[in-house]
Amino acid sequence: MNLRVRKLYEALFALEDLRDIFRQALPGGLDESEEEQLSNGIARVETIIKDLKEGRGSPIKYAEDKIELRTREEEFININPIQPGGRLTAEARKTLIAYGDGYSVCDMCLEGRLDKIRKPAVDEFHAELADFVGMDEVRVVPGARRGFQAVTSSLLEKGDVVIVSDLGHYTEYLAVETAGGVIKEVPSGPKNIITGDAVADRIESVKKETGKLPKLIIIEHFDYSFGNEHDVYGVGKVAKEYDIPFLYNGAYSVGMVPVNGKNIGADFVVGSGHKGMASVAPSGILATTDEWTPKVFRSSQIVGDVTGRRFENKEPAMLGCTLMGGTLLSMMASFPHVKERVKRWDAEVKKSNYFINEFLRIAGNKISSEYPRKHTLSKVDTRDSFDRIAKTHKRRGYFLSDELKRKGIVGEFAGSTRVWKLNTYGLSWDRIKYLSETFIEIAEKYALSVKRN
Amino acid sequence: MNLRVRKLYEALFALEDLRDIFRQALPGGLDESEEEQLSNGIARVETIIKDLKEGRGSPIKYAEDKIELRTREEEFININPIQPGGRLTAEARKTLIAYGDGYSVCDMCLEGRLDKIRKPAVDEFHAELADFVGMDEVRVVPGARRGFQAVTSSLLEKGDVVIVSDLGHYTEYLAVETAGGVIKEVPSGPKNIITGDAVADRIESVKKETGKLPKLIIIEHFDYSFGNEHDVYGVGKVAKEYDIPFLYNGAYSVGMVPVNGKNIGADFVVGSGHKGMASVAPSGILATTDEWTPKVFRSSQIVGDVTGRRFENKEPAMLGCTLMGGTLLSMMASFPHVKERVKRWDAEVKKSNYFINEFLRIAGNKISSEYPRKHTLSKVDTRDSFDRIAKTHKRRGYFLSDELKRKGIVGEFAGSTRVWKLNTYGLSWDRIKYLSETFIEIAEKYALSVKRN
Numbered sequence: 041m042n043l044r045v046r047k048l049y050e051a052l053f054a055l056e057d058l059r060d061i062f063r064q065a066l067p068g069g070l071d072e073s074e075e076e077q078l079s080n081g082i083a084r085v086e087t088i089i090k091d092l093k094e095g096r097g098s099p100i101k102y103a104e105d106k107i108e109l110r111t112r113e114e115e116f117i118n119i120n121p122i123q124p125g126g127r128l129t130a131e132a133r134k135t136l137i138a139y140g141d142g143y144s145v146c147d148m149c150l151e152g153r154l155d156k157i158r159k160p161a162v163d164e165f166h167a168e169l170a171d172f173v174g175m176d177e178v179r180v181v182p183g184a185r186r187g188f189q190a191v192t193s194s195l196l197e198k199g200d201v202v203i204v205s206d207l208g209h210y211t212e213y214l215a216v217e218t219a220g221g222v223i224k225e226v227p228s229g230p231k232n233i234i235t236g237d238a239v240a241d242r243i244e245s246v247k248k249e250t251g252k253l254p255k256l257i258i259i260e261h262f263d264y265s266f267g268n269e270h271d272v273y274g275v276g277k278v279a280k281e282y283d284i285p286f287l288y289n290g291a292y293s294v295g296m297v298p299v300n301g302k303n304i305g306a307d308f309v310v311g312s313g314h315k316g317m318a319s320v321a322p323s324g325i326l327a328t329t330d331e332w333t334p335k336v337f338r339s340s341q342i343v344g345d346v347t348g349r350r351f352e353n354k355e356p357a358m359l360g361c362t363l364m365g366g367t368l369l370s371m372m373a374s375f376p377h378v379k380e381r382v383k384r385w386d387a388e389v390k391k392s393n394y395f396i397n398e399f400l401r402i403a404g405n406k407i408s409s410e411y412p413r414k415h416t417l418s419k420v421d422t423r424d425s426f427d428r429i430a431k432t433h434k435r436r437g438y439f440l441s442d443e444l445k446r447k448g449i450v451g452e453f454a455g456s457t458r459v460w461k462l463n464t465y466g467l468s469w470d471r472i473k474y475l476s477e478t479f480i481e482i483a484e485k486y487a488l489s490v491k492r493n
Numbered sequence: 494m495n496l497r498v499r500k501l502y503e504a505l506f507a508l509e510d511l512r513d514i515f516r517q518a519l520p521g522g523l524d525e526s527e528e529e530q531l532s533n534g535i536a537r538v539e540t541i542i543k544d545l546k547e548g549r550g551s552p553i554k555y556a557e558d559k560i561e562l563r564t565r566e567e568e569f570i571n572i573n574p575i576q577p578g579g580r581l582t583a584e585a586r587k588t589l590i591a592y593g594d595g596y597s598v599c600d601m602c603l604e605g606r607l608d609k610i611r612k613p614a615v616d617e618f619h620a621e622l623a624d625f626v627g628m629d630e631v632r633v634v635p636g637a638r639r640g641f642q643a644v645t646s647s648l649l650e651k652g653d654v655v656i657v658s659d660l661g662h663y664t665e666y667l668a669v670e671t672a673g674g675v676i677k678e679v680p681s682g683p684k685n686i687i688t689g690d691a692v693a694d695r696i697e698s699v700k701k702e703t704g705k706l707p708k709l710i711i712i713e714h715f716d717y718s719f720g721n722e723h724d725v726y727g728v729g730k731v732a733k734e735y736d737i738p739f740l741y742n743g744a745y746s747v748g749m750v751p752v753n754g755k756n757i758g759a760d761f762v763v764g765s766g767h768k769g770m771a772s773v774a775p776s777g778i779l780a781t782t783d784e785w786t787p788k789v790f791r792s793s794q795i796v797g798d799v800t801g802r803r804f805e806n807k808e809p810a811m812l813g814c815t816l817m818g819g820t821l822l823s824m825m826a827s828f829p830h831v832k833e834r835v836k837r838w839d840a841e842v843k844k845s846n847y848f849i850n851e852f853l854r855i856a857g858n859k860i861s862s863e864y865p866r867k868h869t870l871s872k873v874d875t876r877d878s879f880d881r882i883a884k885t886h887k888r889r890g891y892f893l894s895d896e897l898k899r900k901g902i903v904g905e906f907a908g909s910t911r912v913w914k915l916n917t918y919g920l921s922w923d924r925i926k927y928l929s930e931t932f933i934e935i936a937e938k939y940a941l942s943v944k945r946n
Contacts, residue, residue, distance in 0.1 A: 044531075045515050051538075052508050053587045055501055060583045062498050062567040066927050067901020078497075082546050085504075089542065093535050103591040104584040104826045107613050110591045112600065114515040126595015126818075130513045131557045133593055134506045138556040138563045140589050140823065142579015142767030142774050147565065160560050182635035182775050185812040193671055206800045210793075213802070214809045217795040218646055225799040314595030314818060320773065321595050321818035322635050340663075342670040346678040347659045349666070356667045359638040365579075365767055365774035366819060370593065373557045448520020474519050 045114040046099035047092035053103075054085045112450050117471050120451030121417055121461035122264075125296050126314040126321065128370060135373035136320065136366050144365040152353055154361040154368070155179060165372045172379060173290070173309045174300030175327035177337060179355070180313075180363045180371065184291045187310035187326035188215035188258065190357040191287055194336045196221045200255040201246050203284075205234045205270065207263040209291065216258075224254065232266050233410065234259055236274025243282050253284055260289035261299070266409040267292065267417030267461075276305020285332065291315050292417060294325065296465060298382045307332050313367065318374035323367040391472045392416040392464050398476035401491040402483040404428065408459060416465035426457040429486045440482070447478045498567040499552035500545035506556075507538045565903050570924050573904030574870055574914035575717075578749050578769040581823060585771055588826035589819050597818040605806055607814040607821070608632060618825045625832060626743070626762045627753030628780035630790060632808070633766075633816045633824065637744045640763035640779035641668035641711065643810040644740055647789045649674045653708040654699050656737075658687045658723065660716040662744065669711075677707065685719050686863065687712055689727025696735055706737055713742035714752070719862040720745065720870030720914075729758020738785065744768050745870060747778065749918060751835045760785050766820065771827035776820040834919075844925045845869040845917050851929035854944040855936040857881065861912060869918035879910040882939045893935070900931045 058081045065074050091097035103109050112118050113127060128136070139145065139160075148159040155166045170178040181187045188211060196202070198220035204212050206225040216223055226242045228234050239257060246254050259275045262268065272288055279286035287308040293299050294311025295318065301309035313323025328336055337358070340351040354360040363371070392413045399405055404425030409418045426440050433439040437455040444452065453460055464472060483490055511534045518527050544550035556562050565571050566580060581589070592598065592613075601612040608619045623631040634640045641664060649655070651673035657665050659678040669676055679695045681687050692710060699707050712728045715721065725741055732739035740761040746752050747764025748771065754762035766776025781789055790811070793804040807813040816824070845866045852858055857878030862871045879893050886892040890908040897905065906913055917925060936943055 042515070045512075048508055048512055048515075049591065052505060052590050055505050055508070056583050056586045056590070059498075059501055059567060059586070062495070062501075063580075064921060064924075066923060067569055079546070082542060085542055089535060089538055093532075103588045105829060107588055107591075107822065107826060110594075110597055110600070113594060114512060116520055120596075120600070122599065123594070123596045127516075128593045128595070130509050133509045133512070133590070135556045135560050136589060136593050136819070137505050137509070137586070138502065138560075140581045140586055140773055140819075141563075141566060141576065142581070142772060143573075143576045144563055144774075146575065147563070147573070182639070182815075183812075186635070189812060206797065206802075210804045210807055211813055213795050213797070213804060214793055214807060214812050217793060217809045218812070223795060223797055225797050227799055319595060320593055321597075321820060322775070322816055340667055340670060342666050342676055344659065344666070344676060344678050346680055349659075349663075351663045351666060354663055354667060356670045359636075359642060359667050359671070360664055362635075363775055366589070366593075366823075367774065369560065370819075373560060376558060468517060470519060471517075 041099050042111070042115045043095055043097070043099045044092055045111055046109070047088055047097065049103070049109055049111075050100045051085055051088045051092065054081065054088055057081055058085070116448050116450040117467065117475055118451040119449060119462040119464065119475070121463045122315060123451065124416070124463050124465035125292075125316040125318070126312075127318060127466065128320070129318045129374045129377045131377060132318055132320075132370040132374040135369045139369040140366045142365055145368055146364055154364060160369065160372065162368065162372070165375065168375070169325060170327055173294060173311065173325070173327045174302045175309050176330045177333045178325055178327040179337060179358055180368055181324045181326050181358070182362055182367070183322035184289070184310045184312040184315070184324040185211035185215060186322070186362075187308075187324055188212055188287070188289075189218060190326055190336055191308050192216055192219035192221060192256065194338070194357050195256055195285065201250060201252070203239060203242055203246070203254045203257045205259050205263065207232065207234070207260070207265050208258065209260065209264050209289070212258050212289065221255070226259075228270075231410065232268050234270035234275065236271050236278045239275050240278045243278070243284065253282060256285055256287060258287045258289055260291065261297070262292040262415045262417065264292065266419050267413070267415035268410045269414040272304050272306070279307070280305050292415065295378045296382060296388070297385050301327060302329070308336070313371050317371055317378050319371040320367045323363055323371055388416050388465060389414060391467065391469065392418065395464050395472050395476050399479055401493070402480065403489040403491070417461060417463045419459060419461050421459045423458050425483065425488050429488070430457045443482045443485070444478065447481075449475060449478060494552050495564070495568045496548055496550070496552045497545055498564055499562070500541055500550065502556070502562055502564070503553050504538055504541045504545065507534065507541055510534055511538070569901050569903040570920065570928055571904040572902060572915040572917065572928070574916045575768060576904065577869070577916050577918035578745075578771070579765075579767040579774065580771060580919060581773070582771045582827045582830045584826040584830060585773075585823040588822045589773065592822040593819045595818055598821055599817055607817060613822065613825065615821065615825070618828065621828070622778060623780055626747060626764065626778070626780045627755045628762055629783045630786045631778055631780040632790060632811055633821055634777045634779050634811070635815055635820070636775035637742070637763045637765040637768070637777040638664035638668060639775070639815075640761075640777055641665055641740065641742075642671060643779055643789055644761050645669055645672035645674060645709065647791070647810050648709055648738065654703060654705070656692060656695055656699070656707045656710045658712050658716065660685065660687070660713070660718050661711065662713065662717050662742065665711050665742065674708070679712070681723075684863065685721050687723040687728065689724050689731045692728050693731045696731070696737065706735060709738055709740060711740045711742055713744065714750070715745040715868045715870065717745065719872050720866070720868035721863045722867040725757050725759070732760070733758050745868065748831045749835060749841070750838050754780060755782070761789070766824050770824055770831050772824040773820045776816055776824055841869050841918060842867060844920065844922065845871065848917050848925050848929050852932055854946070855933065856942040856944070870914060870916045872912060872914050874912045876911050878936065878941050882941070883910045896935045896938070897931065900934075902928060902931060
């Protein structure tokens with residue numbers, strides 16, 4: 041436990057209590073009793089800041105009631121496979137403090153359309169966002185999965201075939217299931233990589249089987265399992281040849297990797313806010329071309345039979361407005377940072393490879409992902425190294441987590457020492473080196489041999 | 494602009510900058526340059542706190558970059574019709590500070606199911622939440638609309654009829670539209686109130702027209718337009734008689750009004766986090782009975798044709814996990830407060846009526862909603878009072894907003910002086926009285942006559 045981190049939280053919370061005084065007060069100013077509350081509260085903040093400065097006092101453990109503080113980003117290095125791209129920027133955290141309240145983005149909504157709000161500049165954000173992923177139109181959605189659903193529900197009739205990767209994320213399957221579609225998987229083969237040819241083969245086999253072409257192709261740029269890069273450019277080309285719409289799943293790329301949907305040949309680009317754009321969950325984006333805009337972002341056509349009410353200003357595949365508060369504002373606040381960080385993707389891959397190279401110095405350690413790495417998410421195999429230790433260690437498979445935690449590293453799945461995933465995204469070189477050294481130290485402690493550099 | 498409020502925000506933001514130092518540092522501790530950064534940062538916080546205490550310095554205007562601070566809950570009384578139930582509690586704001594990061598709730602996810610996470614106690618929250626609305630099972634969803642969609646997509650075939658109120662929210666219409674259903678509206682009649690009899694009549698007319706019974710009834714307890722109370726108990730009874738599932742739309746009740754779905758005779762209870770449960774958007778709940786659980790919370794049945802992959806642990810109508818971070822944690826943190834505040838609903842209605850009574854003292858002011866009020870959301874008609882002034886005022890319809898803002902009141906739709914909505918939910922008696930007096934003062938300033946008390 042890091043006392044100073046805990047004091048920081050305590051100070052933040054004490055300030056939130058002060059904020060509540062103003063939330064209850066009359067606009068004219070505080071009354072005597074409120075002034076007293078405020079000055080007591082300020083005194084409390086001063087004491088906490090003094091404790092923080094001097095590194096003393098007792099550390100708080102709870103955010104509220106039974107909800108423990110979450111300090112893994114401040115007190116640890118977090119190598120969780122799905123979390124690092126969604127870690128908030130300081131900009132997002134500040135904006136979230138100001139815009140946490142429910143419908144906070146709707147103060148100046150004039151047209152009943154989230155994407156047209158001008159203050160805060162949601163409209164501008166949408167325009168920039170479409171450009172950012174190289175597409176014509178974009179909407180924000182409550183998670184990438186809701187982007188898949190908007191597309192499947194707009195394009196599929198019951199029984200229609202959708203091509204997905206055999207490494208596809210479960211949410212793609214579910215989005216097809218809810219639309220009544222049928223899944224046909226493309227094998228990623230022994231290399232665990234989807235190629236354009238494999239997709240073409242699968243299209244042909246579907247055509248032969250059913251007499252019809254698939255209605256949609258969904259392929260991820262990087263899969264959730266290995267973090268391998270799949271040939272989305274090749275897939276885009278094949279999709280164009282067969283004239284089948286292609287949904288590019290960028291849950292592990294948009295916001296981290298430079299993505300240009302049109303260059304890829306995608307008809308739809310889906311990204312995740314909480315997985316890749318430093319945003320509060322659930323958030324994400326669905327972008328498309330002018331060609332598909334009238335289909336997925338179509339206007340509502342339903343009419344009230346008695347009243348004649350219509351909602352042509354609303355988009356049914358979005359169910360109207362999507363992210364009306366803190367989720368959207370966190371995306372917007374992180375966006376300038378996100379636009380910059382994708383330009384540093386090569387450096388992220390370099391750090392990933394540095395770590396994996398060091399990790400592979402430990403005898404028995406293997407990499408299940410493609411190698412060299414093209415992503416920061418990697419699947420490693422430690423059955424012939426750490427898991428051998430686990431077999432006789434009194435803490436069994438937990439020994440590795442224990443050792444890592446002792447050194448301030450968390451995020452691997454406790455008890456998993458066999459085949460598991462980690463993600464180095466966003467770690468500084470200092471942290472990458474520390475992480476690498478820690479694994480080697482643990483290996484040495486347990487007498488696993490380590491290759492020289 | 495309230496300098497002290499702005500200083501509070503400035504201090505919160507300065508602390509977030511300090512937090513970032515730890516987010517970059519090695520777990521062992523800060524190095525020399527980081528220590529220096531920290532002490533400079535602490536000095537900055539101390540200066541801000543000093544300014545706050547002494548009420549001096551210059552007020553900040555932006556949360557970040559181009560995003561303006563949002564201070565309407567601290568610097569004003571906010572009478573916006575849709576916002577007050579979603580205003581965060583201090584508990585939610587604190588928890589959000591700790592759990593803003595993307596997938597923050599997934600640190601200890603052992604089963605791949607959001608509702609089964611035990612730390613933080615998401616599982617316990619779900620159990621209590623079902624109980625809170627008097628139903629058997631519940632899931633959190635990204636907004637009430639996603640609850641409607643889960644039900645319509647699970648229950649409807651193309652062409653199936655759904656009964657809704659002619660005052661139904663547009664998201665109900667859209668949820669029916671996306672499922673390929675057909676809307677049949679129940680007239681609320683001259684009183685703008687839906688009765689059980691009116692629903693029964695509509696069921697009969699649908700039966701006569703189509704030879705079939707409707708597949709679903711969706712009726713709100715309080716509508717978004719008038720905030721009138723509709724006879725949901727009567728509707729529940731009729732629904733049971735015809736054996737048609739009834740979705741109780743509690744967007745304007747759950748989290749503010751005591752709700753027991755089974756007593757009402759509801760098969761589904763939908764609530765909104767950002768509209769009624771003091772939570773970050775988009776959030777909401779869908780609750781149901783044991784009878785309907787296997788239908789709407791069914792397991793995924795889709796199978797990968799090559800791999801044989803299955804996702805039986807996942808619920809397709811939810812698309813798997815729903816609110817994986819700050820949204821859910823804000824609901825959880827506000828929940829103890831929300832459970833208490835519904836017990837004080839009568840007092841909220843009393844304050845609503847006090848305000849409306851005072852408001853109606855102004856000659857020409859009318860109430861479009863049912864009266865006396867049974868809700869805090871009200872539609873008022875000022876065409877014969879404030880709008881008469883607007884006709885000759887140089888600021889036209891904006892004069893009322895100007896006057897209100899000058900007195901620290903915001904949230905009415907700028908320029909709307911004709912028929913408009915406001916909501917007094919959560920305002921203290923002091924604020925209610927201040928609000929009432931302000932309207933009367935404005936009326937007197939413009940020589941509108943005011944009835945004596």
